[in-house]
Amino acid sequence: MKAESVLVLIKPDGMQKGIAGDVIGLFLAGDLKLTGLKVVQVSPRLAQAHYGHLRGQFFFKEIVTYLMGDLHAKNPVVAMVFTGPQAVSKCRKIAGATNPEEADPRSVRGKFGRVTTKGVFENLVHVSSDVKEARREIALWFKKNEILK
Ligand code: UDP
Ligand code: MG
Numbered sequence: 711m712k713a714e715s716v717l718v719l720i721k722p723d724g725m726q727k728g729i730a731g732d733v734i735g736l737f738l739a740g741d742l743k744l745t746g747l748k749v750v751q752v753s754p755r756l757a758q759a760h761y762g763h764l765r766g767q768f769f770f771k772e773i774v775t776y777l778m779g780d781l782h783a784k785n786p787v788v789a790m791v792f793t794g795p796q797a798v799s800k801c802r803k804i805a806g807a808t809n810p811e812e813a814d815p816r817s818v819r820g821k822f823g824r825v826t827t828k829g830v831f832e833n834l835v836h837v838s839s840d841v842k843e844a845r846r847e848i849a850l851w852f853k854k855n856e857i858l859k
Contacts, residue, residue: 711795715745715857717847718792718801719836721777722785729822730788733835736818737792740800745858746791750851752778759850760836763843772830781830789851793858798844801837808833 718737720730738744750756757777764770779785792801806817810833813820823833838844848857 713794714797714841714844715791715793715848716797716801716844717836717838717851718790718805719777719851720788720790721832721834721836722779722782722787723776723832724822724834725779725785725788726782727822727834729834733818733822734788734790737790737801737804740792740804742792742794742797742800743858744790745793746789746848746852746856748789748852748856749786750789751784751786754778756850760847769830772828776830776832777836781832791848791852791857798838798841802839805833805835805837 720733724730724733757774760777761770761773764773775781777787804818806813806819809825809831810819810823811825813823815821818835819833823831825831838847
């Protein structure tokens, strides 16, 4: 089966909770190759570009400030690329449903996520939604020479 790549982010709530290691471990257990990894202090520009397709949503402003760490003591983001057969669907399954209350209890979001009283899904991780979106996002977060072949 053809290999594909996916962008996985540990968002600032995961960093603030001190569980980045556990989260990375859950993704590594998915038997994909880790082909990129770095820590990023997210700028307004990067956050807005990353969520550009959600600009019209009622939660857009909130998720931009969330990704920038403004809701979590300015913590950074860990950005990773995983590569292998069905990397997108595998990583989305490991992450769990968008709403942590609906996520499988064994998934990252089910284990560690919460819904704030303001209704924001603090769901710890971002995983690209499909292969095309993954290509766009990986190019946004990584230089070519930062990713293994
Ligand atoms: N989000 C939210 N409320 C919603 C939908 C989404 O707070 O009703 C947040 C949540 O943090 C989510 C992010 O916006 O991870 C991006 O939404 P998307 O629909 O792309 O979900 P994902 O692909 O992350 O599961
Ligand atoms: Mg998405």
